[in-house]
Amino acid sequence: MEQGGGRESGFVGRGLSKVYITGETQVHALRGVDLEIRPGEVVVLLGPSGSGKSTLLNIVGGLDRPTGGDLWFGETELTALDEAAMTRFRRRNIGFIFQFYNLVPSLTARENVALVTDIASDPMDVREALDLVGLGDRIDHFPAQLSGGEQQRVAVARAIAKRPRVLLCDEPTGALDSQTGTRVLEALAKANAELGTTLILITHNAGISVMADRVFNFLDGQIASIESHPHRAPPSEISW
Ligand code: ADP
DSSP states (O other), rough: OOOOOSOOOEEEEEEEEEEEEEEEEEEEEEEEEEEOOOOEEEEEEEEEESSSHHHHHHTTTSSSSSSSSEEEEEEEGGGGOOOHHHHHHHHHHHEEOOOOOOOTTTTTTHHHHHHHHHHHHSSSOOOHHHHHTOOOGGGGOGGGGSSSHHHHHHHHHHHHOOSSSSSEESTTTTSSSSSHHHHHHHHHHHHHHOOOEEEEEEESSSGGGGSSSSSEEEEEEEEEEEEEEEEOGGGGGGGO
């Protein structure tokens, strides 16, 4: 089975719920979320801590499964896949970027990106990926020789190098100041513009919303409201 359908794959979720059970405590992290995310869209997930954003991101990325509801990516029903098929879906289609860059300290920028390109089916050239994030001249530097923002851009290069359809970003600028954070967001916006990569981005910084097509406002395990922007602003216009 082809996981991910055609180039035009977007997400459709219906009635997604997630209940975490720890001992006698039940936490309802998601309470019946319906969503549609179009291919190539930039979506920002905003909302208080604990409102369910990471839980949703992990489910969309195939790292976790909902307790109820169903989720589709193009023609593929993700909620019906077995573990092996889910892993193939994730490998082929999803790139992850987290708050802390998770680079291997003993490997150069080139080698960190090559970890992904060595096992991908149609990867970019490592240099092309690092050029795209503006780090073509730092290709042989180790993480310790790079600033936090530069390390995060290596992480972006690593995530995009396998040409995923979707990039999932959990607080990608959470550890960065405004100037370096802007450069990271510019790298993500470029991947979206040049490769058509769908971007789904969690942030606490409401200012980042201006670069999104739509903002999903989370509250208490639900999408309480959706804001649409007819025009996206470039990251340079974000006020932090
Ligand atoms: P957000 O990303 O908006 O901060 P999360 O999705 O991380 O929210 O969490 C939603 C709720 O689910 C929170 O109450 C959180 O404590 C709970 N939660 C998240 N992951 C787990 C887990 N593995 N076990 C138990 N509870 C969890």
